[in-house]
Amino acid sequence: MTTLSDQDRARIAAAITEAEKSTSAEIICVVTRSSSDYWAAPFLWATLVALVWPWPLISITNLTASTIYLTQLVVYAVVALALSFPSSRRMSLTPSWIRRRRARLSAREHFFTQGLHRTVNRSGVLLFVSAAERYAEIMADDSVSVKIGESAWRPILDALRGALARNQLADGVVDAITACGAILAKELPPRENDRNELPDKVIVI
Incomplete structure (x- = not known):
């Protein structure tokens, strides 16, 4: 501003x-x-990515369910953090x-x-x-x-x-x-x- x-x-x-x-x-x-601080946006996007993430792993790998779950948690955390800063990024992700x-x-x-x-x-x-x-x-x-x-x-x-x-x-x-x-x-x-x-x-x- x-x-x-x-x-x-x-x-x-x-x-x-x-x-x-x-x-x-x-x-x-x-x-x-x-x-607004628009904090909801990065977490909503991270949730979407994390929900989609396991499907290709299930289809093309032999990873166990627990391993896939752990990677899902890591992906969620990384995406949420990456999209949270700077504040202008959070706003741009908001409709x-x-x-x-x-x-x-x-x-x-x-x-x-x-x-x-x-x-x-x-x-x-x-x-x-x-x-x-x-x-x-x-x-x-x-x-x-x-x-x-x-x-x-x-x-x-x-x-x-x-x-x-x-x-x-x-x-x-x-x-x-x-x-x-x-x-x-x-x-x-x-x-x-x-x-x-x-x-x-x-x-x-």
């Missing part, structure tokens, strides 16, 4: 502050290295639909753990990025989602995913926040006596 320097974090925080000047919405940005599901579940979890559902006017907006999966999502609370449909966020997310593919994480996040702010300003302008309920910073996990 492309890391965020202190300067990058300051840029993102400034983008959030600037975007919130024109809207009553509360924006939080969460960037995580990965949405893309599982990676997307894990990332989406992680986004939902952070929406609640960061308190976006507790704003006074239910106007929280989460920009979530899972860098390893190149996954990005915008989740909005009730007051926002009734006025702004998911289709409005799609071009922003497409641009952000493109930035992730080019290893331009910070630039992509800043541009996404700015674009979100422009949409939010039209539909949810500032209210009288608005106060900043959530911190204007990027949360890196």
